[in-house]
Amino acid sequence: MSSPRDVVITGIGLVSSLGEGPDAHWQKLAQPGLEPVLEAARFAPYTVHPLPEIDWNLQIAKRGDQRQMETWQRLGTYAAGLALDDAGIKGNDELCTTMDMVVAAGGGERDEAVDAAILAASENRNDRDVLLNEKLTTELRPTLFLAQLSNLLAGNISIVHKVTGSSRTFMGEEGAGVAAVETAAARIRSGQSTHILVGGAFQTEHSDMLLGYELAGYLHRGPWRPVWQRQGAEGGGVVTGSGGAFLVLEQREHAMSRGRKIYAELGPVVSGRARRPRGELDAEIAALLKQAAMPNGKLLALSGASGAHTATIAEKAALDANPAIAARGFSTLTGHMKEAQFPFAVALAALAVDRKAAYPVFDAAAEKPFEGVPATVLATAIGYHQFEGMALVNAA
Amino acid sequence: MANLNDHMGRPIVAVTGIGVVTSLGVGKADNWAALTSGKSGIHPITRFPVDHLNTRISGMVDFLPSSSKGSSHLTYELAETAAREAVAESGLDSGDFGGPLFLASPPVELDWHDRFALYNSNKLDSGGERLLRVARGLKELDIFETTQFGSIADRLADRFGTRGLPITLSTACASGATAIQLGVEAIRRGECDRALSIGADGSATAEALIRFSLLSALSTHNDIPEKASKPFSKERDGFVLAEGSGALVLESLEAAMARGATILGILRGCGEKADDFHRTRSKPDASPAIAAVRAVLADAGLSEDEIDYVNAHGTSTPENDKMEHLSLSTVFGERIGSMPVSSNKSMIGHTLSAAGAVEAAFSLMTMRESVIPPTINYDNPDPAIVLDVVPNKKRNAEVRTVLSNSFGFGGQNTCLVMAREPV
Numbered sequence: 004m005s006s007p008r009d010v011v012i013t014g015i016g017l018v019s020s021l022g023e024g025p026d027a028h029w030q031k032l033a034q035p036g037l038e039p040v041l042e043a044a045r046f047a048p049y050t051v052h053p054l055p056e057i058d059w060n061l062q063i064a065k066r067g068d069q070r071q072m073e074t075w076q077r078l079g080t081y082a083a084g085l086a087l088d089d090a091g092i093k094g095n096d097e098l099c100t101t102m103d104m105v106v107a108a109g110g111g112e113r114d115e116a117v118d119a120a121i122l123a124a125s126e127n128r129n130d131r132d133v134l135l136n137e138k139l140t141t142e143l144r145p146t147l148f149l150a151q152l153s154n155l156l157a158g159n160i161s162i163v164h165k166v167t168g169s170s171r172t173f174m175g176e177e178g179a180g181v182a183a184v185e186t187a188a189a190r191i192r193s194g195q196s197t198h199i200l201v202g203g204a205f206q207t208e209h210s211d212m213l214l215g216y217e218l219a220g221y222l223h224r225g226p227w228r229p230v231w232q233r234q235g236a237e238g239g240g241v242v243t244g245s246g247g248a249f250l251v252l253e254q255r256e257h258a259m260s261r262g263r264k265i266y267a268e269l270g271p272v273v274s275g276r277a278r279r280p281r282g283e284l285d286a287e288i289a290a291l292l293k294q295a296a297m298p299n300g301k302l303l304a305l306s307g308a309s310g311a312h313t314a315t316i317a318e319k320a321a322l323d324a325n326p327a328i329a330a331r332g333f334s335t336l337t338g339h340m341k342e343a344q345f346p347f348a349v350a351l352a353a354l355a356v357d358r359k360a361a362y363p364v365f366d367a368a369a370e371k372p373f374e375g376v377p378a379t380v381l382a383t384a385i386g387y388h389q390f391e392g393m394a395l396v397n398a399a
Numbered sequence: 400m401a402n403l404n405d406h407m408g409r410p411i412v413a414v415t416g417i418g419v420v421t422s423l424g425v426g427k428a429d430n431w432a433a434l435t436s437g438k439s440g441i442h443p444i445t446r447f448p449v450d451h452l453n454t455r456i457s458g459m460v461d462f463l464p465s466s467s468k469g470s471s472h473l474t475y476e477l478a479e480t481a482a483r484e485a486v487a488e489s490g491l492d493s494g495d496f497g498g499p500l501f502l503a504s505p506p507v508e509l510d511w512h513d514r515f516a517l518y519n520s521n522k523l524d525s526g527g528e529r530l531l532r533v534a535r536g537l538k539e540l541d542i543f544e545t546t547q548f549g550s551i552a553d554r555l556a557d558r559f560g561t562r563g564l565p566i567t568l569s570t571a572c573a574s575g576a577t578a579i580q581l582g583v584e585a586i587r588r589g590e591c592d593r594a595l596s597i598g599a600d601g602s603a604t605a606e607a608l609i610r611f612s613l614l615s616a617l618s619t620h621n622d623i624p625e626k627a628s629k630p631f632s633k634e635r636d637g638f639v640l641a642e643g644s645g646a647l648v649l650e651s652l653e654a655a656m657a658r659g660a661t662i663l664g665i666l667r668g669c670g671e672k673a674d675d676f677h678r679t680r681s682k683p684d685a686s687p688a689i690a691a692v693r694a695v696l697a698d699a700g701l702s703e704d705e706i707d708y709v710n711a712h713g714t715s716t717p718e719n720d721k722m723e724h725l726s727l728s729t730v731f732g733e734r735i736g737s738m739p740v741s742s743n744k745s746m747i748g749h750t751l752s753a754a755g756a757v758e759a760a761f762s763l764m765t766m767r768e769s770v771i772p773p774t775i776n777y778d779n780p781d782p783a784i785v786l787d788v789v790p791n792k793k794r795n796a797e798v799r800t801v802l803s804n805s806f807g808f809g810g811q812n813t814c815l816v817m818a819r820e821p822v
């Protein structure tokens with residue numbers, strides 16, 4: 004039963020190693036046996052899924068704006084622009100100035116050369132705090148700070164795309180993406196908002212971005228393997244990817260009144276915080292699956308599993324325990340995109356619903372085929388370290 | 400029987416617990432005594448050497464056990480300390496709070512001391528490659544946790560027994576106000592009866608100071624630290640970097656009354672508007688700030704005449720104070736000249752991610768105590784900014800409603816309206 008306050012998806016902006024835009028992603032992902040795009044040399048022993056070639060001018064017209072950002076902010080601003088375009092909102096002053104925004108963000112790129120020089124000098128200095136002052140005051144580019152600030156991805160989206168209804172940035176790895184989508188949906192359902200831009204981006208091709216995982220040994224090392232097959236391999240199981248995912252969420256009535264194409268309806272979005280050291284993760288995943296109120300019958304699941312051993316084993320076991328679920332671990336083909344992981348999962352789920360077809364298996368050894376039309380698709384993001392979330396995406 | 404719903408039929412949101420830490424001290428009592436006597440918490444920096452720095456003063460919180468342990472640990476302790484005070488005052492279970500957590504905190508990064516220690520524990524490779532090599536051999540999660548954006552909230556959720564996935568947010572210098580707004584909205588939507596909203600910032604590292612300094616945002620009046628923050632003054636030359644925390648227990652009025660809680664104030668409205676002009680500067684016509692103030696009045700169901708006092712963002716930067724004056728004078732018209740508008744930052748500096756929450760705490764106390772804290776260091780008024788800034792000395796006044804402004808880099812503008820009584 005549709006209701007005027009349903010949350011519907013009217014715009015999708017995607018960038019990953021596979022390309023950009025919903026069509027390109029659908030075409031690639033619908034090909035059986037698609038090979039991932041991998042970069043194994045630049046960050047060896049780590050493999051990453053690198054950014055595709057992007058003409059930033061297509062979404063960020065002013066060179067001056069591009070210069071003010073590092074790749075992470077550019078990527079997010081670009082993906083956001085794709086979503087706004089797709090929803091027919093970009094350039095529409097009235098819709099942009101009343102549009103709310105929730106961005107899931109980490110931090111931007113540090114200056115690797117400056118950091119490396121300071122670290123090198125620290126080998127011969129005992130007054131390291133003074134060294135820091137000396138180098139940072141003279142070598143940091145003044146505006147780099149703004150390219151690093153978490154909320155400046157949203158800030159740049161306001162500047163470049165004129166989205167100015169409201170601007171909020173959530174932080175906290177995958178959980179930030181989950182909370183962003185969940186909060187945006189709740190605001191629309193309650194009438195607090197009519198249309199919201201929500202999403203995130205992750206730029207992994209920077210040593211600090213890898214360090215954020217590797218300080219706990221989370222990264223997979225050695226030859227690449229699909230996301231479900233990294234147990235027992237060297238390292239922690241996560242292969243990262245650069246990418247971004249933005250969604251335009253809209254009140255059904257609002258979307259219909261402006262005659263927009265609706266990809267899908269966003270059903271329940273559920274989230275949790277298992278106290279994993281106490282062994283609560285298995286029960287939490289099971290509880291979320293129950294809370295999401297899945298329909299009877301077979302179900303396609305777009306899993307955001309990161310490959311991190313413990314979390315991925317737990318998720319796989321929970322999904323396998325329900326024979327009706329056919330999971331697709333999309334990190335096999337895109338890599339793990341941290342804050343963008345959940346919005347990406349929801350976007351891929353919406354595409355399957357819209358195209359009335361399931362994705363083929365991304366890993367023939369670990370996934371099972373899905374025949375027929377997926378009217379409802381599950382999207383998951385079980386954090387590599389903490390926080391969990393899921394959503395059901397239904398036919399429009 | 401009080402009305403339990405507001406002018407839009409939404410549950411009224413009450414405040415039943417308040418906690419605060421600033422450079423003036425821990426807790427409401429110490430802070431309020433200092434604030435109302437016009438005392439400044441700004442002092443010379445001792446946490447790290449100040450060689451090569453143009454700014455050598457701050458409002459750092461130097462008296463907590465974590466003050467020297469890096470921004471992640473200090474931010475956690477600030478948040479925990481303020482929240483402990485707030486939850487205790489509310490009378491709710493401090494280990495089983497039973498509502499969601501909204502935390503405004505600074506973006507995290509690997510601390511330089513850890514970076515140095517990791518780097519110098521190995522001799523192979525250099526730069527980031529060496530750090531990665533060392534990282535994958537670490538046996539403890541301590542350093543890792545300081546680099547995860549969700550970890551502080553995760554620890555707080557464990558500590559206070561909050562429900563569900565905690566939200567960590569950043570809207571730059573408006574973050575504290577956004578944390579409160581998210582709590583208010585969750586209660587209004589009926590998702591919960593109570594929420595814990597915290598703004599905490601212990602990120603005054605050398606690098607943070609240098610970054611703001613390179614943007615020419617900081618005061619360099621180092622000689623007399625307590626005189627450096629001078630909002631609305633002619634010779635104001637930047638803000639003073641500071642640390643602190645504020646926490647509020649928010650509850651639906653209905654739930655609070657049902658359990659016989661003391662109602663400390665009402666979170667009457669929230670308003671926001673993003674600016675698309677520039678990454679650090681506001682639109683010259685102040686239209687986004689004006690829109691945010693108008694939005695909060697509409698949300699609160701109050702007219703311009705019904706605001707008794709403005710707790711200003713008042714950072715002491717040339718740009719902010721001018722823009723804030725323009726927005727206030729546009730919305731409130733001639734009345735702005737006779738409306739008290741004071742800046743807590745004149746005494747505590749700019750607590751960044753915490754500011755909105757710290758200043759909401761002080762706004763609520765202003766109403767409860769019927770005392771308006773002054774704007775200190777107001778010796779030489781900016782003739783272009785005609786405001787009653789409650790200069791230099793506190794003022795006794797009945798205050799029924801407060802507008803609290805928060806404006807931040809990235810076009811963030813968030814305003815809160817608080818009231819003393821439910822209607």
